[in-house]
Amino acid sequence: MLKDNSQLKLSVSPYQGIYDAIIPSNHLLRKMKENIDFSFVNPMLRKQYCENFGRPAKEPEMMFKLLFLKKLYDLSDEILISSAQTDMAYKFFLDLEPEAKMIDPGLLTKFRKTRIAEDILEDMLKETIQQSLDKGLIKSGTIIVDSTHTNASVRAKSPTQILRDMSKQLRKEIYKNAFELSEKFPKRPSLEAGLEEEIAYTKELYQAL
Numbered sequence: 001m002l003k004d005n006s007q008l009k010l011s012v013s014p015y016q017g018i019y020d021a022i023i024p025s026n027h028l029l030r031k032m033k034e035n036i037d038f039s040f041v042n043p044m045l046r047k048q049y050c051e052n053f054g055r056p057a058k059e060p061e062m063m064f065k066l067l068f069l070k071k072l073y074d075l076s077d078e079i080l081i082s083s084a085q086t087d088m089a090y091k092f093f094l095d096l097e098p099e100a101k102m103i104d105p106g107l108l109t110k111f112r113k114t115r116i117a118e119d120i121l122e123d124m125l126k127e128t129i130q131q132s133l134d135k136g137l138i139k140s141g142t143i144i145v146d147s148t149h150t151n152a153s154v155r156a157k158s159p160t161q162i163l164r165d166m167s168k169q170l171r172k173e174i175y176k177n178a179f180e181l182s183e184k185f186p187k188r189p190s191l192e193a194g195l196e197e198e199i200a201y202t203k204e205l206y207q208a209l
Helices: 013-022 028-035 041-048 060-073 077-086 088-093 105-115 118-134 159-177 179-184 195-208
Strands: 142-145 148-151
Touching (some): 028 118, 041 060, 041 118, 060 077, 060 088, 077 088, 077 105, 118 159, 159 179, 159 195
């Protein structure tokens, strides 16, 4: 069950003085919290949760921020959660109170595997990094997502990549609007697959839907 942001979001205003005293104004996570709009996260994941039943879910925005920190600092789930428990910059970035208890690492793993599809996670990471690039918070021209490198500059795409991107866009729309149909998706070909394999996969995907 997913509650509204207003019900879940913790206010750090009573602790703002503490955070201001210990987190420098030029700290990357302070700049990201103050400049990046993460409001796109909850709407993208709302259909992954039951609206009226089940135990209260951890706020998707916070869970995504944890995954972003994991990518940003290249940490395991266990080390990330351990660091977030004691690092005030992490707590500030996550909108948590200084004394708040962090989640179990297994809950983050479960969220990544059952609540957020790979395509959606990639899109959300790219959106966050693109905002960071636009605000000058990240200087690199390369976006690193799931061990693949996507150049910020435009490059010519092969027919295989064009078809792969089109099928990815179709899957993304299904995830957002008819998630139950995703169970019918055929197994995706590897990144090394050629055009014929991508054509065969796209036909299977179309027939399944």
